Amino acid sequence: MSKELPFIIYCIEEYKNQKQMTGKEVIRLFNKYAVIEYIRSFYEALHVTGNKYIVNDIDLYIKSRGAIN
Numbered sequence: 001m002s003k004e005l006p007f008i009i010y011c012i013e014e015y016k017n018q019k020q021m022t023g024k025e026v027i028r029l030f031n032k033y034a035v036i037e038y039i040r041s042f043y044e045a046l047h048v049t050g051n052k053y054i055v056n057d058i059d060l061y062i063k064s065r066g067a068i069n
Contacts, residue, residue: 004043011039011046011054018055033065 016026030036038061039046046054 004040007043007047008036008039011058014051015055015058018051029062033062033067035061 012023012026012030015021015030016023019026021029035058039058046057049057
């Protein structure tokens, strides 16, 4: 198992809880906007931040990929 996998799971769960979404909804969203690849690429910077920062950063990334609120 890669060191990133537990952190990716943590990000999915944290996003789900903060956004009051189902796991299936989060996975669909993350797949659509390649969020898991983003988390993996920026693991070193993200894993030392707080949960609110991580969720906000993911939101900014998704918006930068063209998502409409």
